[in-house]
Amino acid sequence: MTRRTFLAASAATASTVAAPPPAIPIIDTHIHLFDVTRPGGVPWPPKGDSIYKTALPARFRELVKGLNVVGAVEIECSPLFDDNQWVLDVMAKEPVMTGMIGDLEPDHKDFPRHLERFHKNPLYLGIRYGNIWDRDFHAKSNDPKFIDGVKLLAQANLTLDSANPTPELVADLLKLKDRVPNLRLVMDHLPRLETNVQCDGHLRELAKRPGVYVKVSAVLRKVGDKVPKEPAFYKPRLDHIYDIFGPDRLVYGSDWPNSDYSGTYQEGLRVVHEYFMAKGQAVAEKYFWRNSVEAYRWVKREANQPR
Numbered sequence: 001m002t003r004r005t006f007l008a009a010s011a012a013t014a015s016t017v018a019a020p021p022p023a024i025p026i027i028d029t030h031i032h033l034f035d036v037t038r039p040g041g042v043p044w045p046p047k048g049d050s051i052y053k054t055a056l057p058a059r060f061r062e063l064v065k066g067l068n069v070v071g072a073v074e075i076e077c078s079p080l081f082d083d084n085q086w087v088l089d090v091m092a093k094e095p096v097m098t099g100m101i102g103d104l105e106p107d108h109k110d111f112p113r114h115l116e117r118f119h120k121n122p123l124y125l126g127i128r129y130g131n132i133w134d135r136d137f138h139a140k141s142n143d144p145k146f147i148d149g150v151k152l153l154a155q156a157n158l159t160l161d162s163a164n165p166t167p168e169l170v171a172d173l174l175k176l177k178d179r180v181p182n183l184r185l186v187m188d189h190l191p192r193l194e195t196n197v198q199c200d201g202h203l204r205e206l207a208k209r210p211g212v213y214v215k216v217s218a219v220l221r222k223v224g225d226k227v228p229k230e231p232a233f234y235k236p237r238l239d240h241i242y243d244i245f246g247p248d249r250l251v252y253g254s255d256w257p258n259s260d261y262s263g264t265y266q267e268g269l270r271v272v273h274e275y276f277m278a279k280g281q282a283v284a285e286k287y288f289w290r291n292s293v294e295a296y297r298w299v300k301r302e303a304n305q306p307r
Contacts, residue, residue, distance in 0.1 A: 024281070025306045026069045026269075027098065027289045029296060030188060030217045030253025031060060032077040033087055043078050045258075055257045057094035063256070063265055071305045073125065073296055074100040075161060075188075075253075079133045081114070088121055095301035099125040101161045106149025107140060119156050125296045126184075127153065130163030137162075141172040147179055154183040159296055161186045167199035174202045177209050184211045186295050188253065189218040191237050200244070207245045213295040214245050216287070217253030219271050220262035227262045231274040238275050247283045251292045 034042045035054045045052050060072060074087055074097060084102040091097040104114050104127045118124040130137050140146040153160060162173055165187055177185055187206075195203070206212050219234055220227050228234070242250070252272060259268050276284040289306055292298065300307045 023068045024285050024288050025071075025304060026067070026252060027292045027298065027305070028064075028069055028072040028254050028256070029186075029251050029292050030075050030215055031055075031072045031256045032258060033057070033074050033090060034077060043080060051257045051260050053257070056090065057096055060256065061096055067266065067269060069269075070302065071096055071098040071298070071300075073098055073253075073292070073298055076101060076103040076128055077258075079103055084114075084118055084124075088118070088123060091123055097123070098298035098301060098305060099123045099296060101126050101128050101159065101296075103128055105129070105135075106153065107143055107146040108149075111149045112152055115152055115156060115158075119158065122299050124158075125298060126159030126161060128161040128163055130161075130188075131166060131169060132163040138168055138172050141176045147176070150176065150180050150183060154180050157184070157297070159184045159186055161188060163188060165190060165193040167193075167196060167202075170199050170202045170206070174206050174209075177206065177212065181209075182211070184213075184295065186213045186215060186251070188215045189255065190214045190241055191216060191219045191234070192221065195240075203244050207249065213249050213251055213291060214241065215253040216241060216250050216272060218255040218259060218262075218268075220259070220268050222262065229263060229267050229271075231271045234271050235275060238272075242279075247279070247286050248291060250287050251295050252288050 033055055034044070035056060036042055036052055037054060041047065074091065076083065076087060084104070087100050087102070091100060100123055102118060102124060104111055104118075106127075106129065108114070129135065129140075150160065160183055162169060162185065170193070173185060173187065177183055193199070216238065219238075220229070254265060254268055256265055259265065262268070272287070276287045293307060
C-alpha cells in the first residue's frame with residue numbers, strides 16, 4: 001500500500017467513525033386536534049385559554065419541521081360522539097396522521113354498533129378512557145357492562161389508552177388487564193404520576209403483562225413557579241420508569257398542544273431525545289417509533305414513515 005493509498009483509507013475510516021448516527025424517525029403518539037372556529041366551538045380547551053388556538057395537521061407539520069417527526073397519532077380531546085368522525089375526516093387528506101384514538105364509552109348501549117362503525121376505518125386505532133370528562137374509571141372498571149365493552153375492543157384488536165394516571169387508576173388498570181388479558185393497553189403521561197410503594201408494585205405487575213405500553217409523554221412539569229428545561233432534572237424520574245418497563249414498552253408522545261403550557265415542542269423533545277439517545281441507537285429507535293407499531297398498529301401513509 002502506498003502512502004497516498006494509506007492516507008486515503010485512513011481518512012475514509014475516520015470519516016466513517018466521526019459521522020453521526022442516522023437520524024431516527026419519530027412517531028408522536030399523543031397530539032390533539034381541534035378547530036376553535038367550528039360552529040358551536042369546542043369542549044376543550046376553554047375559550048380564552050393560552051392554548052385556545054386551532055390545532056390541525058398543517059400547523060403540526062410546520063411545528064415539527066426539521067425535527068424528523070414523520071407521523072402522529074391523534075388522541076381525542078372531546079367527549080362529543082360526532083367528533084370521532086370529525087377527526088377521521090380531518091385526517092383523511094393529511095398523511096402525517098397515522099391514526100387516532102377516539103372517544104367511546106364501553107358501557108354505552110350502542111357501543112358495539114359504534115365500535116363496528118369506526119373500526120371499518122383503518123385509521124381508528126382504539127379509544128381513550130380514564131380520568132377525563134368527570135368519568136369514574138374506578139367504578140366503571142368494576143362494572144360487568146364496561147368490562148364486556150372492553151372485551152369487544154380487545155377482540156377487535158384495538159387499543160385502550162388510559163387518561164391521566166393516579167395510583168388508583170394504575171391499580172384499576174392492573175385489575176382490568178387481568179380480566180381482559182388480550183387487551184392492548186397504553187398508559188399515558190407516566191412521568192406526571194407521583195408514585196408510592198404500592199403503586200410501584202402495581203406498575204411492576206403491569207410490566208409483566210403482555211400488551212402493556214407506557215407513554216413517556218408530557219415530561220416537562222412545573223416546579224414552584226418555573227418549568228425546568230435541563231434534561232438532567234428529569235433523569236431520575238425517567239430512570240425509574242425505564243427500570244420498571246425496560247426498552248420494549250415505552251413510546252414517545254408530546255401531548256401537543258397541551259404541552260405548550262410547559263414549554264415548546266422542541267424543549268420537551270430535547271429532554272427525552274437526550275435521555276434515550278444516551279442508551280444507544282437501538283433503544284432510541286424502540287422508543288421513538290418501533291414500540292408504537294405494536295402499541296397502536298398505526299397506518300403507514302408516507303414513504304418516510306418507518307415500519
